[in-house]
Amino acid sequence: MHERLVPLPTYRVTISNDGLARIGDVVRESAPAHRYAIVTDSNVGPVYAAHVRNALDASRATVFTIPAGEAHKTRDIWARLTDELLASGFGRDTTVVALGGGVVGDLAGFVAATFMRGVPYVQVPTSLLAMIDASVGGKTGVDTAAGKNLVGAFHQPAAVVADTSVLATLPLEHLRAGLAEAIKHGVIADAAYFESVCRFASSLSTADVTGDAMLDLVARSVEIKADVVRRDEREGGVRKSLNFGHTIGHAVELCSNYTLLHGNAVAIGMAYESVLAERMGVAAQGTAALVRVAVRAAGLPDVRPSSIAVDDVVTAARADKKARAGTAEYALPSRIGAMAGADSGWSVPVSESLVADVLRAPV
Numbered sequence: 395m396h397e398r399l400v401p402l403p404t405y406r407v408t409i410s411n412d413g414l415a416r417i418g419d420v421v422r423e424s425a426p427a428h429r430y431a432i433v434t435d436s437n438v439g440p441v442y443a444a445h446v447r448n449a450l451d452a453s454r455a456t457v458f459t460i461p462a463g464e465a466h467k468t469r470d471i472w473a474r475l476t477d478e479l480l481a482s483g484f485g486r487d488t489t490v491v492a493l494g495g496g497v498v499g500d501l502a503g504f505v506a507a508t509f510m511r512g513v514p515y516v517q518v519p520t521s522l523l524a525m526i527d528a529s530v531g532g533k534t535g536v537d538t539a540a541g542k543n544l545v546g547a548f549h550q551p552a553a554v555v556a557d558t559s560v561l562a563t564l565p566l567e568h569l570r571a572g573l574a575e576a577i578k579h580g581v582i583a584d585a586a587y588f589e590s591v592c593r594f595a596s597s598l599s600t601a602d603v604t605g606d607a608m609l610d611l612v613a614r615s616v617e618i619k620a621d622v623v624r625r626d627e628r629e630g631g632v633r634k635s636l637n638f639g640h641t642i643g644h645a646v647e648l649c650s651n652y653t654l655l656h657g658n659a660v661a662i663g664m665a666y667e668s669v670l671a672e673r674m675g676v677a678a679q680g681t682a683a684l685v686r687v688a689v690r691a692a693g694l695p696d697v698r699p700s701s702i703a704v705d706d707v708v709t710a711a712r713a714d715k716k717a718r719a720g721t722a723e724y725a726l727p728s729r730i731g732a733m734a735g736a737d738s739g740w741s742v743p744v745s746e747s748l749v750a751d752v753l754r755a756p757v
């Protein structure tokens with residue numbers, strides 16, 4: 395058994411290749427409750443939910459299944475889940491267990507944040523993206539027609555249990571999407587890690603995704619994210635650096651009507667935003683080329699789909715919640731492994747004409 399523990403102020407992240415075998419103990423120790431609500435989706439539930447339910451004692455645990463996919467990270471599904479909990483007699487003495495990717499984690503976390511004014515929850519991330527990013531840091535919420543994650547709450551989990559053995563069933567395109575956030579972590583904080591993600595990414599289709607190399611990758615990403623979140627839980631400053639790739643990324647994701655995977659949209663966002671950073675003289679020359687090489691090594695897209703108009707992306711970026719006074723804000727690297735803007739709150743407004751220029755430029 396290989397296990398890594400990453401501590402945060404009020405909970406810890408356990409990364410191993412057999413965590414699900416011990417999930418009952420972890421949930422009972424970190425968030426004991428009279429009843430357990432396991433929230434999962436239509437892909438993950440059939441494979442893993444019965445095991446988690448039995449581990450928690452089937453008589454006290456109920457499985458609630460939502461349809462898979464970003465299109466269902468909505469207030470409607472939040473309301474439906476909440477009503478189902480109420481109809482099933484769940485009360486204050488409930489722990490929510492989020493078993494799935496980032497969609498389940500964000501949504502179940504938001505249900506936990508609001509149900510009876512807040513009950514504990516445990517994150518059991520099953521996608522690579524959720525293991526290395528979405529399950530850590532306590533951001534929960536849903537999308538609205540106006541944009542991504544516009545309604546939500548900060549609500550820290552009681553524990554996070556990442557078991558890399560479940561990645562065996564994750565489709566390759568979602569493994570690739572997860573690598574986008576790993577590349578992001580390398581860009582913002584660790585050049586050596588950036589290189590190791592590139593190496594791992596180039597052999598992804600044949601790699602053992604449940605092996606030690608993946609465990610190391612997940613653990614390092616979680617450390618980087620945890621380090622940032624520890625310093626700034628509520629995103630008043632340095633946590634903004636985690637938004638690298640996400641201003642244009644979220645805009646492109648919204649413009650695609652959520653047909654682009656979040657990780658793919660972030661890959662596109664990182665490619666454009668690193669060009670922006672170079673054009674503004676914020677990033678060292680060559681940074682954008684390295685980002686692009688990494689994104690391509692992971693088999694991820696680096697240009698917006700031609701069906702998405704530049705003006706629509708610019709408008710969507712303005713509506714993103716990172717915008718201040720109607721101007722989109724960007725978290726930009728100064729080089730691979732370091733972010734710019736320590737003295738300006740870790741994000742900078744960028745003129746829309748420059749953003750449009752960069753989005754229009756041939757690559």
Ligand SMILES: NC(=O)c1ccc[n+]([C@@H]2O[C@H](COP(=O)([O-])OP(=O)(O)OC[C@H]3O[C@@H](n4cnc5c(N)ncnc54)[C@H](O)[C@@H]3O)[C@@H](O)[C@H]2O)c1
Nearest residue numbers: 437462495496497520521523524527528533560563564656
């Ligand atoms: N809260 C945060 O800090 C944070 C950070 C990053 C991303 N996010 C959010 O995370 C979401 C994206 O997460 P995601 O990429 O995990 O998407 P997702 O939850 O849609 O999962 C991707 C797909 O993989 C399937 N799946 C997950 N685990 C599986 C497994 N082990 N085996 C088989 N299939 C599996 C899911 O059913 C889904 O079809 C976005 O909504 C994004 O906004 C949140």
Ligand SMILES: [Zn+2]
Nearest residue numbers: 575640656660
């Ligand atoms: Zn993201």
